[in-house]
Structures are given as C-alpha cells and as structure tokens.
Amino acid sequence: MVEPDKELEFQLGEVTRTIHNLGIPVMIVIEGPPASGKSRLSNALYMALDAKYTDFIATRPPREFDLRHSFMHRYWNHLPKEGDINIHFRSWYAQYIEFKENNIRDNIKVDFDEIEEDMDNFEKTLIQNGYEILKFYIDTAKDVREHHIEKIKKNPILKWKAEEFQERLEHFNYEGEMERFIAHDAYCPWTEIDFDDKKHAVKKLFKTIIKKLNKRIKKEQKNIREKVSGGFTTGFETELFNFDFDKETVEKKVYKERLPELQKRMREIQFQLYKEKRPLILVYEGMDAAGKGGNIKRTRALLDPTGYTYNAVGSPTDIELRHHYLWRFASKIPRSGHVGFFDRSWYGRVLVERIEGFATKKEWSQAYEEINDFEKSLYNSGAIIIKFFLSLDKGEQLRRFLDRQGRPEKQWKLTDEDWRNRKKWDLYLEAGEDMVNLTNTSYAPWKVISGNDKRYARITALETIIEICESRLDGI
Amino acid sequence: MVEPDKELEFQLGEVTRTIHNLGIPVMIVIEGPPASGKSRLSNALYMALDAKYTDFIATRPPREFDLRHSFMHRYWNHLPKEGDINIHFRSWYAQYIEFKENNIRDNIKVDFDEIEEDMDNFEKTLIQNGYEILKFYIDTAKDVREHHIEKIKKNPILKWKAEEFQERLEHFNYEGEMERFIAHDAYCPWTEIDFDDKKHAVKKLFKTIIKKLNKRIKKEQKNIREKVSGGFTTGFETELFNFDFDKETVEKKVYKERLPELQKRMREIQFQLYKEKRPLILVYEGMDAAGKGGNIKRTRALLDPTGYTYNAVGSPTDIELRHHYLWRFASKIPRSGHVGFFDRSWYGRVLVERIEGFATKKEWSQAYEEINDFEKSLYNSGAIIIKFFLSLDKGEQLRRFLDRQGRPEKQWKLTDEDWRNRKKWDLYLEAGEDMVNLTNTSYAPWKVISGNDKRYARITALETIIEICESRLDGI
Structure with a gap:
C-alpha cells in the first residue's frame, strides 16, 4: 500500500468533503499504458477518499451487450450524482483506442472522427452543467513498466495478469493515440504524472486534485445565483403552429x-x-x-x-x-x-x-x-x-x-x-x-x-x- | 389487434388504477410454448393497461453477462415498485427450462433442484411483502400453433421468426417441464388459457386479473395496520457479545x-x-x-x-x-x-x-x-x-x-x-x-x-x- 503524506491526505479529505457538501459532481479520469502503475495510483486515491460517496469505475473491454448501445452509453449511465466522485480507471479514451485498434464498431459503420467529437461534446455538456472533470495520464518510462511486469510474473497466482499486460503492450498503439488526445485538450486539460517514483506520483496526484477542487470551491462561493428567466416575448405570435386545422383531417x-x-x-x-x-x-x-x-x-x-x-x-x-x-x-x-x-x-x-x-x-x-x-x-x-x-x-x-x-x-x-x-x-x-x-x-x-x-x-x-x-x- | 370487449377493458382500467393508487406492486407472468399466441395476448394486455406504470419485461436467452450473476439476479433487478405492474413475458420458469435443457450453468456447478427452491422462495418473499403475482400459462393446441407458424412463414420479413419458433418447438421439453410446475403450485397458482379462440382468451385473461386484483383490494381495505413492535425484552443480557475484551488483542x-x-x-x-x-x-x-x-x-x-x-x-x-x-x-x-x-x-x-x-x-x-x-x-x-x-x-x-x-x-x-x-x-x-x-x-x-x-x-x-x-x- 502506497502511504502518502498524512498531511496531504488530510487536505484531500477536507477539500472533497467540502465539494461533497456543495453538491458538485466530480469525475477523475486515470489513463496510462499497461503496467504504468495506474492501478496502484488509483487505489491510493480510492483509499484516501471517502468511500461512502466515491465510485470506482473501470472500463472493461466491451461485451456484446455494450455494443448494442451507443459509444458513450456506459459513461452516461455511470455519471456521478451531485456531491459524488467517480474514479474512471481507463475511460472513454481507452475505450476509443480499443475500438479503433480492434476495429470494433457499434451496430453500424462507425466514423471515429465523429466519435471523437462525441467525446468532446460529452465533456462539454457535463462541464457546462456543473461537473468537474480532472484528467490524469500516467506516463511511466518503458523500462520501469517492463521491470514491474517481470516482478509480477514471479508470483504463480498473478502470472496471467503479467501476460495480459505484455499482450496489451505489444498490440496497442495506446501511447501514440493518447499523445494526440493530450495535445488536443479541447475542454479540459490533462495532467501528466510519472510513476517512476511512487511517493512523488501520489503527491502530485493529490496536490493537483486539491488545487483544482479548491479553485472550484472559491468560484462556487463567489457565484451569485443567476436570475431565472424564461426569456419570453409579450404578445408572441406563432408561425409554426398556425395550421389550417380544417384542412388537416382524415375521413x-x-x-x-x-x-x-x-x-x-x-x-x-x-x-x-x-x-x-x-x-x-x-x-x-x-x-x-x-x-x-x-x-x-x-x-x-x-x-x-x-x-x-x-x-x-x-x-x-x-x-x-x-x-x-x-x-x-x-x-x-x-x-x-x-x-x-x-x-x-x-x-x-x-x-x-x-x-x-x-x-x-x-x-x-x-x-x-x-x-x-x-x-x-x-x-x-x-x-x-x-x-x-x-x-x-x-x-x-x-x-x-x-x-x-x-x-x-x-x-x-x-x-x-x-x-x-x-x-x-x-x-x-x-x-x-x-x-x-x-x-x-x-x-x-x-x-x-x-x-x-x-x-x-x-x-x-x-x-x-x-x-x-x-x-x-x-x-x- | 385483438379488440377485447370495451366494458371489460374499462373494468381492467378501473381495477388497475385502484391497485396503483393503493401502491400494490403487481407481477403478471405469461408463459406458453412457442407460437402459442402469448405474444399477441401479452400485447393486448399491455395495450389495455396504463403504459405510464406498466413495464413489459421479456426473458431473453441469457448473455455472458447474465451468467456472471445468480440465477434470479435479473428478476430481482426488475421488480416493480409500489403501484407498478410488470408483465413478465416468459419468466424465471422459461429461464429455468432453458438453462436446464441447454445445460447452461452459472459460474459453478448448479443444482437445478436448488434453483427450483430459489424460485419458490423468490415468489414467497415477494408475496409476504405485499407483491401480487398472477401467473398464466397459454396452453394452445399443437395444430393451432403449427398453423400460426405456417402463416408467418409466408411473409419474407417475418420468416426468420417462424424458423426460430420451429427450432424451439423441436429442441425444448418446455411443455413437459411446465406441466410439472403447474402441478406443483407452491405459493401462487397458475391460470391456464387456451388461445384457440382469441377473443375468448383475452376475455379470460382480463377477467382473471380483474377478479384477483379485486380480491386483493377488498383485503387491503379491511386491513388494520398492524401494531409496530420491536418485541424487546426488558433487562436483556447478551451472551453473544460478552467478550473478555482484555484478552482479544494483538500487539x-x-x-x-x-x-x-x-x-x-x-x-x-x-x-x-x-x-x-x-x-x-x-x-x-x-x-x-x-x-x-x-x-x-x-x-x-x-x-x-x-x-x-x-x-x-x-x-x-x-x-x-x-x-x-x-x-x-x-x-x-x-x-x-x-x-x-x-x-x-x-x-x-x-x-x-x-x-x-x-x-x-x-x-x-x-x-x-x-x-x-x-x-x-x-x-x-x-x-x-x-x-x-x-x-x-x-x-x-x-x-x-x-x-x-x-x-x-x-x-x-x-x-x-x-x-x-x-x-x-x-x-x-x-x-x-x-x-x-x-x-x-x-x-x-x-x-x-x-x-x-x-x-x-x-x-x-x-x-x-x-x-x-x-x-x-x-x-x-
């Protein structure tokens, strides 16, 4: 178990409790190549947050069932409610890359450029409606990752996991695609974290979350409730609904x-x-x-x-x-x-x-x-x-x-x-x-x-x- | 479209609205062999009920996903809430037969006698907690069913459906198993309906539902709210929690x-x-x-x-x-x-x-x-x-x-x-x-x-x- 700095953990607890009380929904996205340490890092985060309102959501490879729905379906279904926190361990980004690399398509021909736009729009509509999305990319050196895989391999019970990692490493252009996404940065920016040093990685993750959520809290407190207005016109005359009702009939x-x-x-x-x-x-x-x-x-x-x-x-x-x-x-x-x-x-x-x-x-x-x-x-x-x-x-x-x-x-x-x-x-x-x-x-x-x-x-x-x-x- | 007697449809509307207002959850189970008319009969029922609080739930063949949960999982998940009506088109009975005939098992060795008991217990716990379960078996003569399949076959768009029916007819001992279930009748009895005559079948279905729900409504109105009591003892002394606390420690x-x-x-x-x-x-x-x-x-x-x-x-x-x-x-x-x-x-x-x-x-x-x-x-x-x-x-x-x-x-x-x-x-x-x-x-x-x-x-x-x-x- 990664033991982060106690003081930092306390601060993280404080800021997420405030966010919870303010009713702000938070999504923390954690991406990274196989064996990058994102599992250990996510667990450190999951352990530090209040499990009562934190959900850990892993993107698994799609099942037949998932393919019967739209690309973003499972993420829409799993949105956190006000005050809750989702940790997205691998997210729509990983899913996108997996679909593209394996040429997995929903029910009909899928245009991956369109899907990319759907992903941007998904984030945009959430942010516009008060969601906080924090995205992290765990960018660990290749030799460190390979070393980790070798270590796991030695345990007979965990060996298959290492093999899964290796297979993924060989078959996916995950890193290349992610680089493109990180450069693109449409509605909310990525934070890159190097896991070479565990303690340092946890610190950076926690500090970034604390900083970004504190910023949001300050903004929230300044917010004056916007005036409610339906923006209606006096004496509005409809054009659209002006039917010649007597003519639109069927005997x-x-x-x-x-x-x-x-x-x-x-x-x-x-x-x-x-x-x-x-x-x-x-x-x-x-x-x-x-x-x-x-x-x-x-x-x-x-x-x-x-x-x-x-x-x-x-x-x-x-x-x-x-x-x-x-x-x-x-x-x-x-x-x-x-x-x-x-x-x-x-x-x-x-x-x-x-x-x-x-x-x-x-x-x-x-x-x-x-x-x-x-x-x-x-x-x-x-x-x-x-x-x-x-x-x-x-x-x-x-x-x-x-x-x-x-x-x-x-x-x-x-x-x-x-x-x-x-x-x-x-x-x-x-x-x-x-x-x-x-x-x-x-x-x-x-x-x-x-x-x-x-x-x-x-x-x-x-x-x-x-x-x-x-x-x-x-x-x- | 099967056009039932208007008066009967009105009565059904009345009784289900009362049930809805009383907050009683209702589950209507419809079983029957392939091409027995249960689809047409269920649709007639679905059309007659208020769609605002009626749910139509079909038991599909299990997917890989379903097999990762317990046998009754999907039915637990789909329970109607107070005042709502579920039409179960094929139910845990059809699922049981499908599992048994195809030797489908959940994650480990499944004992089908135990599963049968689980099904009984499922119905029992629902009924004990205020649920109303009405079970119908559509028992249509074999030649009528075969005639129906021949009719569907003629439409090129629907042909595959007829083929699916035929395949099912040949491969399943559905009727034999259902006979056993109907004879068994543990917690709530089955009503058998012959679909040879459509009008007659719809009438019997509606009348049975009206009668059974009216019976429940009468019972409900007589019900005097039971006294709430925790049944506690004065001066209770625990045995179970009497630890020698000083001994149960770890350095x-x-x-x-x-x-x-x-x-x-x-x-x-x-x-x-x-x-x-x-x-x-x-x-x-x-x-x-x-x-x-x-x-x-x-x-x-x-x-x-x-x-x-x-x-x-x-x-x-x-x-x-x-x-x-x-x-x-x-x-x-x-x-x-x-x-x-x-x-x-x-x-x-x-x-x-x-x-x-x-x-x-x-x-x-x-x-x-x-x-x-x-x-x-x-x-x-x-x-x-x-x-x-x-x-x-x-x-x-x-x-x-x-x-x-x-x-x-x-x-x-x-x-x-x-x-x-x-x-x-x-x-x-x-x-x-x-x-x-x-x-x-x-x-x-x-x-x-x-x-x-x-x-x-x-x-x-x-x-x-x-x-x-x-x-x-x-x-x-």
Missing part, C-alpha cells in the same frame, strides 16, 4: 382502411430494425390532451411487445434531479434492433423547465446545443431518431378537457396541473417554437403535426416513421 | 508484521476468485464507531481496485422504499470473480428497521428466513458469503466518540444520530443477537469479532476471509 372511412395497413407495415419495419440491428427512437411532445398517448398506442398496436419500450416521462425523482438532466434518459435509450417510445422526453429541459423557471436562462439556452450533440452521438452509433410535436388549438384543448371531465372512464386523465398549464398557453407556444427551430436537425428531425383531428395525426405520424425508416434501412 | 509489533502478509495473501485470493469466477460477498455490521470502515480499508488495501466494489449502505431513497427491501442490494451483488464489500447491508431490516419501528413485527420477524433464502440463492450460484459483526463495549464507544469530537480531522465522522443510537444500546444488542442466531448458516456464516482492539479485529477478519476462501477455492 373515418379512409382511416379505417389505412390504419391497419400502416400498422402492419410498422410491424415489418420493427422486424427489419431487429435484423439490421438499428435502434429507433420516437419522441412525442405536444400540448396536454394533444393525443400523444393515443397516437403512440396506434403505432405500437401490432408491434412485438418484446421489441419495444414505452417511456412515460414525468417529474424527475430526487436522485434524477441530482444528476445531469440527460442521465435519466440515457438508460432508457433502446438498444440496437429495438424501438423506444418517449411520451415526453429530454425536451422537458427547454419546455417545462424553461416555462416554470426550474432551469436558469443559461441552462435552458445552452441545452439546445447539448441536446443536438446528444442526439448526434446516438445517430453516430446507428440510431434512427424521429421527433413529433402534436399541436392543437386552444379551443380544441378546452373541448377535450371538458369531455374528459364529463366521462367517468376518462376523468382520471384530467388533473389540476392540466388546467394550470393551460394558463401558460402562449409561453408553451413560444418555447415549443424555439425548440423546434433550434433542434430540427438532419439526423433527428422534428415533424410538427396538427393534432386537432386525431385520425389525421395518427396516420401522419405512422406515415412519417415508415417513410424515414424505409429510407434508412437497407433491406426494406 | 502492535505482531500487527505490523502480520498485516502486510495477510494483505498480500488477500490479493492472491482476489486473483484466484477471478480465475475461478466466484463472487465473494463480505458483509460488515456492528455498533457505531466499531471500526467497520477501517477494517474494510485494511482488507482492501492491496486489492486490485478494478475487481472489488465498496457499498456504503445508508437510508434508502424514496424509490428504494417503494420496492422490496432486498431490491436495492440485488444490483450491488458482485458479479462472478469480483469482491463486494457491504458496510452495513440488508440486515438493516432486522436491526435499524426493527429498533426504530420502520418495519412491523410481522415484517422483521419473517425477514430472517427471507434473508437466509436470499443468501442461499446467491450461494447456489457460486457465491462465497462471509458476515462480520464488530462488537465493542459501551465504554469504548464513548471513548471513541469523545476522541472524534476532539480531533479536527475526525469530527465529521461523528453525527447527532450516533448519539441518538447510543441511547438504544440494549435494543441494538438484543436485535444483533437475534440476527446472528437466526441467520448464522453454513452457506453464509457470521463471525462476531470483538472490536475493542482494532488491530485484533482487523487481523481476525482478514484471517477469517482467507481461511474460508482457501477452503472453498479449488486452485489455492
């Missing part, structure tokens, strides 16, 4: 004929997605009573229930609130070959959170780009993403509310919150229009649908999904 | 010599566990300030941090409180080859929950057996489980509290709760003694250690772990 007879055809085709699409290992992500936003649930129900009616998930998105739980706002969705993104329905989604950040003032202006303003980046990273791993905004006019909403009130089998659908939201109708229009304008991308397009006529909305959504999937799938 | 000189030896051996044990794919579960309970954290720290000092997890168990979160009390631990059980430290554990059910009245007498009384069953199921899948109770005398605790108060680097360790707990010292002794007596099993033994002398406690814990592991591992 009952046509509907009865067309719907089963589309549902059958949708079932075929599902099987083809499975065959080609592509995930399909369907996002539904819209006003209360716009018919999202019923629309989704028609789309999933004939699907094989083992191949899709339905996610109803409500208020976040306490634990979810203490994570990055995308964290709770990451684990719900469908794996390859599966369909994921989102009845409301991560767009809550720029809708309800903006409208109700749960997010600051800075937070919701930067979220458009963050969400685009997030969707891009899913797209880069093969996902097909389609987003629907179901819009209806204010009179039609009132009619539906009153109908729900009057019918016993529908009463439960109407809550006080629906009436409260209705009062903010114009804010919802403006936030919705901004959202669609700022996040309508080629890789994750929005389709705004008039929801006044439910038949029209259902047929249009199904047709849109089928059309986009047909153009993106090879064998259909 | 500093001996300690300095012995500790590094044991730590080195512990590291070898870890590597051997990894090689033999055995998980090691280490539970630490004991009075406040008994030295659990420091003890664990000495044991993990030289371990490879990529191969162990440290779990500090605090108060449950809101979401955890709404699940079976073992749920939050299930996901933290180490996978094969790994070590899991538990700084406090599931034994909180019979310690703090009993003492503070968070669990009713019925709840904590039945928990001893439930916990034994749970640990047995882990043991059956290859786990080595060792449990430590660190005990110290009341005077020594006071001395340590005062020491913490007096030293700036230790103050944060002492909380008001520690002082409150101290007042319940005798209750803690009695609950602790009951716990050790009732859950000290051959497959998960307790070791009660005098914690007055920290050196003694650390050396003894390490020696115990090493001794038990040496006797259970083949190659060491």
Whole structure:
C-alpha cells in the first residue's frame, strides 16, 4: 500500500468533503499504458477518499451487450450524482483506442472522427452543467513498466495478469493515440504524472486534485445565483403552429382502411430494425390532451411487445434531479434492433423547465446545443431518431378537457396541473417554437403535426416513421 | 389487434388504477410454448393497461453477462415498485427450462433442484411483502400453433421468426417441464388459457386479473395496520457479545508484521476468485464507531481496485422504499470473480428497521428466513458469503466518540444520530443477537469479532476471509 503524506491526505479529505457538501459532481479520469502503475495510483486515491460517496469505475473491454448501445452509453449511465466522485480507471479514451485498434464498431459503420467529437461534446455538456472533470495520464518510462511486469510474473497466482499486460503492450498503439488526445485538450486539460517514483506520483496526484477542487470551491462561493428567466416575448405570435386545422383531417372511412395497413407495415419495419440491428427512437411532445398517448398506442398496436419500450416521462425523482438532466434518459435509450417510445422526453429541459423557471436562462439556452450533440452521438452509433410535436388549438384543448371531465372512464386523465398549464398557453407556444427551430436537425428531425383531428395525426405520424425508416434501412 | 370487449377493458382500467393508487406492486407472468399466441395476448394486455406504470419485461436467452450473476439476479433487478405492474413475458420458469435443457450453468456447478427452491422462495418473499403475482400459462393446441407458424412463414420479413419458433418447438421439453410446475403450485397458482379462440382468451385473461386484483383490494381495505413492535425484552443480557475484551488483542509489533502478509495473501485470493469466477460477498455490521470502515480499508488495501466494489449502505431513497427491501442490494451483488464489500447491508431490516419501528413485527420477524433464502440463492450460484459483526463495549464507544469530537480531522465522522443510537444500546444488542442466531448458516456464516482492539479485529477478519476462501477455492 502506497502511504502518502498524512498531511496531504488530510487536505484531500477536507477539500472533497467540502465539494461533497456543495453538491458538485466530480469525475477523475486515470489513463496510462499497461503496467504504468495506474492501478496502484488509483487505489491510493480510492483509499484516501471517502468511500461512502466515491465510485470506482473501470472500463472493461466491451461485451456484446455494450455494443448494442451507443459509444458513450456506459459513461452516461455511470455519471456521478451531485456531491459524488467517480474514479474512471481507463475511460472513454481507452475505450476509443480499443475500438479503433480492434476495429470494433457499434451496430453500424462507425466514423471515429465523429466519435471523437462525441467525446468532446460529452465533456462539454457535463462541464457546462456543473461537473468537474480532472484528467490524469500516467506516463511511466518503458523500462520501469517492463521491470514491474517481470516482478509480477514471479508470483504463480498473478502470472496471467503479467501476460495480459505484455499482450496489451505489444498490440496497442495506446501511447501514440493518447499523445494526440493530450495535445488536443479541447475542454479540459490533462495532467501528466510519472510513476517512476511512487511517493512523488501520489503527491502530485493529490496536490493537483486539491488545487483544482479548491479553485472550484472559491468560484462556487463567489457565484451569485443567476436570475431565472424564461426569456419570453409579450404578445408572441406563432408561425409554426398556425395550421389550417380544417384542412388537416382524415375521413373515418379512409382511416379505417389505412390504419391497419400502416400498422402492419410498422410491424415489418420493427422486424427489419431487429435484423439490421438499428435502434429507433420516437419522441412525442405536444400540448396536454394533444393525443400523444393515443397516437403512440396506434403505432405500437401490432408491434412485438418484446421489441419495444414505452417511456412515460414525468417529474424527475430526487436522485434524477441530482444528476445531469440527460442521465435519466440515457438508460432508457433502446438498444440496437429495438424501438423506444418517449411520451415526453429530454425536451422537458427547454419546455417545462424553461416555462416554470426550474432551469436558469443559461441552462435552458445552452441545452439546445447539448441536446443536438446528444442526439448526434446516438445517430453516430446507428440510431434512427424521429421527433413529433402534436399541436392543437386552444379551443380544441378546452373541448377535450371538458369531455374528459364529463366521462367517468376518462376523468382520471384530467388533473389540476392540466388546467394550470393551460394558463401558460402562449409561453408553451413560444418555447415549443424555439425548440423546434433550434433542434430540427438532419439526423433527428422534428415533424410538427396538427393534432386537432386525431385520425389525421395518427396516420401522419405512422406515415412519417415508415417513410424515414424505409429510407434508412437497407433491406426494406 | 385483438379488440377485447370495451366494458371489460374499462373494468381492467378501473381495477388497475385502484391497485396503483393503493401502491400494490403487481407481477403478471405469461408463459406458453412457442407460437402459442402469448405474444399477441401479452400485447393486448399491455395495450389495455396504463403504459405510464406498466413495464413489459421479456426473458431473453441469457448473455455472458447474465451468467456472471445468480440465477434470479435479473428478476430481482426488475421488480416493480409500489403501484407498478410488470408483465413478465416468459419468466424465471422459461429461464429455468432453458438453462436446464441447454445445460447452461452459472459460474459453478448448479443444482437445478436448488434453483427450483430459489424460485419458490423468490415468489414467497415477494408475496409476504405485499407483491401480487398472477401467473398464466397459454396452453394452445399443437395444430393451432403449427398453423400460426405456417402463416408467418409466408411473409419474407417475418420468416426468420417462424424458423426460430420451429427450432424451439423441436429442441425444448418446455411443455413437459411446465406441466410439472403447474402441478406443483407452491405459493401462487397458475391460470391456464387456451388461445384457440382469441377473443375468448383475452376475455379470460382480463377477467382473471380483474377478479384477483379485486380480491386483493377488498383485503387491503379491511386491513388494520398492524401494531409496530420491536418485541424487546426488558433487562436483556447478551451472551453473544460478552467478550473478555482484555484478552482479544494483538500487539502492535505482531500487527505490523502480520498485516502486510495477510494483505498480500488477500490479493492472491482476489486473483484466484477471478480465475475461478466466484463472487465473494463480505458483509460488515456492528455498533457505531466499531471500526467497520477501517477494517474494510485494511482488507482492501492491496486489492486490485478494478475487481472489488465498496457499498456504503445508508437510508434508502424514496424509490428504494417503494420496492422490496432486498431490491436495492440485488444490483450491488458482485458479479462472478469480483469482491463486494457491504458496510452495513440488508440486515438493516432486522436491526435499524426493527429498533426504530420502520418495519412491523410481522415484517422483521419473517425477514430472517427471507434473508437466509436470499443468501442461499446467491450461494447456489457460486457465491462465497462471509458476515462480520464488530462488537465493542459501551465504554469504548464513548471513548471513541469523545476522541472524534476532539480531533479536527475526525469530527465529521461523528453525527447527532450516533448519539441518538447510543441511547438504544440494549435494543441494538438484543436485535444483533437475534440476527446472528437466526441467520448464522453454513452457506453464509457470521463471525462476531470483538472490536475493542482494532488491530485484533482487523487481523481476525482478514484471517477469517482467507481461511474460508482457501477452503472453498479449488486452485489455492
């Protein structure tokens, strides 16, 4: 066991406790070539931190399961919550190099330049949302590493570990790639540590962490809470949601004929997605009573229930609130070959959170780009993403509310919150229009649908999904 | 899409909403041979329930990842929370048959009779803790199933599905095994449904669910909240924790010599566990300030941090409180080859929950057996489980509290709760003694250690772990 300077360990304890109490999430990344001492160094760090809120996360070689998700999936899932510390022993960098060297790809053709950008964006969105990321590269001389391997080899129980090291040393261009990353340094810089001398290495690691976290603490204490503002315009007039509602209708007879055809085709699409290992992500936003649930129900009616998930998105739980706002969705993104329905989604950040003032202006303003980046990273791993905004006019909403009130089998659908939201109708229009304008991308397009006529909305959504999937799938 | 009777669908909606509001967790199991119609039937059910609190969980063939956990692991992880409904499409029964027929085993020799008992115990502990389990077997005539397969075969996109069905039909003795399970019927009975006639099948499924849930609702409304009682004795005298504290010591000189030896051996044990794919579960309970954290720290000092997890168990979160009390631990059980430290554990059910009245007498009384069953199921899948109770005398605790108060680097360790707990010292002794007596099993033994002398406690814990592991591992 590496015994660091007691005084330094005490200081590290103090600063991490303060960080914990301030609710700042911290990620400490430790990279280094095989047998560089990063295991011993990480353990020294892990032992010095309070294990109650420290997590040690090792990047293992990917399993079949991991390859059914996007490249950054496992890191999104493992984000520390406010006040917690993750030690990432080998990280997305090691994973990137392993994927590239072994030519491992997710479900479809992966462009490694795009993945590099996803990695940058991942760090950026975390830092923008208050995460502290400290990156260390253990840069130990080759002869020291070889000496260490020879030493391990002598113990018959540990011998296989040494062999694993040697194999890695021979097969990977780890160091070359890491050099490039360290030079690149996009959003947060690396600290290099030489492990030739253990004591010195531990000291440098601890001192750097103490210094950087102290800097953050000072910044935090100066921070004046930013003004919450939804940035709304008085007398906002929507362009996007100005439908000629009378024209956007489908007759009952046509509907009865067309719907089963589309549902059958949708079932075929599902099987083809499975065959080609592509995930399909369907996002539904819209006003209360716009018919999202019923629309989704028609789309999933004939699907094989083992191949899709339905996610109803409500208020976040306490634990979810203490994570990055995308964290709770990451684990719900469908794996390859599966369909994921989102009845409301991560767009809550720029809708309800903006409208109700749960997010600051800075937070919701930067979220458009963050969400685009997030969707891009899913797209880069093969996902097909389609987003629907179901819009209806204010009179039609009132009619539906009153109908729900009057019918016993529908009463439960109407809550006080629906009436409260209705009062903010114009804010919802403006936030919705901004959202669609700022996040309508080629890789994750929005389709705004008039929801006044439910038949029209259902047929249009199904047709849109089928059309986009047909153009993106090879064998259909 | 199967269109069930509207009135019946309304009734199903009503009863499940009531169940949801009462906070009763429901698991609906649907089993049936390939092409029996269970997919269509499950989807009809899934479509009729409120997707906002219904989860559809399909048992897929096990992946390498699943095999690194105990047999029931994935079902423990997927338990519904209060008020939620799980549809288990193929369940632990299908998994059991698949494992048995393909001779799939977890990390070590699996005894299928033991696994059957684990399955019974799983259902029992859920039902005892308020879960509602409804089991359906779709028993469709063979010619009807074959006809269905022929029909699917005609669609080129779905053809591979038909082939999968046929392969399963030929290779599995699914029906024979299920017959045995249905006859056995230990804790909750099966309902058989014939899918020859779709409409009739859906009707029977819905009616059965409505009837059974209504029965539960009536029972719930009659329920008078049971009296909370810790069942404590006045003037309790402990036998178990009566140490001759002065004798249970280790001299500093001996300690300095012995500790590094044991730590080195512990590291070898870890590597051997990894090689033999055995998980090691280490539970630490004991009075406040008994030295659990420091003890664990000495044991993990030289371990490879990529191969162990440290779990500090605090108060449950809101979401955890709404699940079976073992749920939050299930996901933290180490996978094969790994070590899991538990700084406090599931034994909180019979310690703090009993003492503070968070669990009713019925709840904590039945928990001893439930916990034994749970640990047995882990043991059956290859786990080595060792449990430590660190005990110290009341005077020594006071001395340590005062020491913490007096030293700036230790103050944060002492909380008001520690002082409150101290007042319940005798209750803690009695609950602790009951716990050790009732859950000290051959497959998960307790070791009660005098914690007055920290050196003694650390050396003894390490020696115990090493001794038990040496006797259970083949190659060491």
